[in-house]
Amino acid sequence: MEKAFVKVWESCLEIIKDNVSSQSFKTWFEPIKPVKLSNNVLTIQVPSQFFYEWLEEHYITLLKKTIKKELGTEGRLEYSIVMENSHNASKPYTVKIPTTNKKELKNPSVAMPIDINQNTIRNPFIIPGLKKVNVESQLNANYSFENFVEGDCNRLARSAGFAVANKPGGTAFNPLLIYGGVGLGKTHLAHSIGIQIKNEFPNKTVLYVSSEKFTQQYIDSVRNNNQNDFVHFYQMIDVLIIDDVQYFAGKEKTQDVFFHIFNHLHQTGKQIILTADKPPVELQGFEQRLLSRFKWGLAADLQTPGLETRIAILEKKLYTDGIDLPKEVIEYLAYSITTNVRELEGALISLLAQSSMNKKAITLELAKQMIDKFVKNTAREVSIDYIQKVVCDYFDLPIELLKSKTRKREVVQARQIAMYFAKSMTKSSLATIGLHCGGKDHATVLHACRTVNNLMDTDKRFKNYIDELNKKISIQ
Numbered sequence: 069m070e071k072a073f074v075k076v077w078e079s080c081l082e083i084i085k086d087n088v089s090s091q092s093f094k095t096w097f098e099p100i101k102p103v104k105l106s107n108n109v110l111t112i113q114v115p116s117q118f119f120y121e122w123l124e125e126h127y128i129t130l131l132k133k134t135i136k137k138e139l140g141t142e143g144r145l146e147y148s149i150v151m152e153n154s155h156n157a158s159k160p161y162t163v164k165i166p167t168t169n170k171k172e173l174k175n176p177s178v179a180m181p182i183d184i185n186q187n188t189i190r191n192p193f194i195i196p197g198l199k200k201v202n203v204e205s206q207l208n209a210n211y212s213f214e215n216f217v218e219g220d221c222n223r224l225a226r227s228a229g230f231a232v233a234n235k236p237g238g239t240a241f242n243p244l245l246i247y248g249g250v251g252l253g254k255t256h257l258a259h260s261i262g263i264q265i266k267n268e269f270p271n272k273t274v275l276y277v278s279s280e281k282f283t284q285q286y287i288d289s290v291r292n293n294n295q296n297d298f299v300h301f302y303q304m305i306d307v308l309i310i311d312d313v314q315y316f317a318g319k320e321k322t323q324d325v326f327f328h329i330f331n332h333l334h335q336t337g338k339q340i341i342l343t344a345d346k347p348p349v350e351l352q353g354f355e356q357r358l359l360s361r362f363k364w365g366l367a368a369d370l371q372t373p374g375l376e377t378r379i380a381i382l383e384k385k386l387y388t389d390g391i392d393l394p395k396e397v398i399e400y401l402a403y404s405i406t407t408n409v410r411e412l413e414g415a416l417i418s419l420l421a422q423s424s425m426n427k428k429a430i431t432l433e434l435a436k437q438m439i440d441k442f443v444k445n446t447a448r449e450v451s452i453d454y455i456q457k458v459v460c461d462y463f464d465l466p467i468e469l470l471k472s473k474t475r476k477r478e479v480v481q482a483r484q485i486a487m488y489f490a491k492s493m494t495k496s497s498l499a500t501i502g503l504h505c506g507g508k509d510h511a512t513v514l515h516a517c518r519t520v521n522n523l524m525d526t527d528k529r530f531k532n533y534i535d536e537l538n539k540k541i542s543i544q
């Protein structure tokens with residue numbers, strides 16, 4: 069006869085199965101073994117501490133609901149954690165490490181010769197002595213729209229870019245200014261637009277240039293006394309993409325020449341696409357007349373991608389490169405690296421490199437070790453919100469209660485703990501912390517910190533809570 073706890077867990081799995089993806093189910097629920105059921109407490113065995121933490125982090129609500137459904141409102145879940153054993157039988161994954169540095173890659177297929185009279189206009193892209201008249205668009209084929217994952221963080225910029233690509237010079241988005249912090253995809257998106265235009269309108273001359281290169285070419289043209297060629301060359305372009313225009317700051321002469329080129333292109337219905345690390349209003353060191361032109365079209369920002377988008381980006385990259393990684397590893401990376409896409413990709417590449425060099429399987433353990441090193445270098449700070457979320461999950465309290473003014477005992481204690489962690493793990497002031505935690509003042513926060521410290525000295529169980537919470541909060 070089947071044991072009761074096995075039956076209960078089987079019913080739970082039925083419910084869970086309908087609520088998570090089959091991959092997650094495989095990764096996070098199949099390895100679980102039910103071990104006992106007594107007094108409405110179902111004990112399940114999980115393979116590791118991290119496994120348990122991940123469940124608590126991601127599936128706690130689902131688990132709670134499921135247990136309540138199966139065992140009634142009194143039902144509870146307890147974990148038994150298997151200590152790590154040494155005979156690791158998992159077999160290594162094979163991975164392919166991309167060998168080309170994509171940043172340096174130029175795709176000859178997007179290079180288009182343009183008609184210029186070699187004798188009258190010098191092409192600043194051509195190294196003297198190398199007699200070559202083709203102007204390459206300088207586009208990187210990898211930075212296509214297909215490879216650019218859409219998310220809430222980039223929807224406006226992406227769709228504006230797409231509109232521009234389908235009607236260069238023919239939309240209100242001229243110039244299109246894409247702005248945002250480092251590593252959020254400005255360069256990628258700018259290339260995507262260029263690539264799409266080359267596909268749709270092969271006769272248009274598209275040119276991508278960084279603002280540094282533009283500046284350097286201009287300086288060279290002044291030195292060689294052929295500024296006119298420089299200007300004329302740029303005035304012939306149909307779609308001009310200039311990356312990181314913030315570097316024009318303080319460079320009056322370059323701004324001047326760019327101003328004239330800009331005007332000419334704009335007046336003749338050519339498309340201009342710019343990127344910058346800030347919105348136009350915050351750009352410093354620019355001539356007013358140029359700044360005001362930046363605002364003629366559309367300024368669209370790129371923001372930090374959320375968790376789902378980060379996962380989608382990693383999956384896309386892996387898919388494109390033909391690499392297979394366990395879902396749990398992907399989720400772990402996406403969960404840990406929150407700053408920007410470049411760092412996310414960097415972490416992924418380090419992980420792949422480590423695994424291929426050491427011939428080790430890419431497991432969650434390896435990812436954890438690597439990320440710990442990786443993330444420490446980027447010095448991130450947990451947020452008060454995150455601390456509150458973890459504490460509330462842990463004590464099974466709705467976060468709204470913790471943020472409210474209620475004086476219910478269990479809420480007060482959880483709130484004090486959240487305050488304690490906010491004080492020790494963030495640089496927020498006592499006043500800020502108080503504000504986040506039910507609108508309390510700084511004295512209350514100080515009192516909370518003292519109380520928690522005292523309790524830790526005197527109450528072993530309480531100390532245990534704090535240690536566990538500490539691990540959960542720092543794991544992120």
Ligand code: ADP
Nearest residue numbers: 215216217250251252253254255256381409410
């Ligand atoms: P920025 O120019 O804003 O500093 P990049 O365009 O160089 O950022 O992007 C950094 C890296 O992240 C690139 O390898 C790029 O392909 C990738 N990336 C950024 N955003 C996305 C996205 N939405 N989808 C896929 N890859 C992205």
Ligand code: MG
Nearest residue numbers: 254255256311
């Ligand atoms: Mg860039």
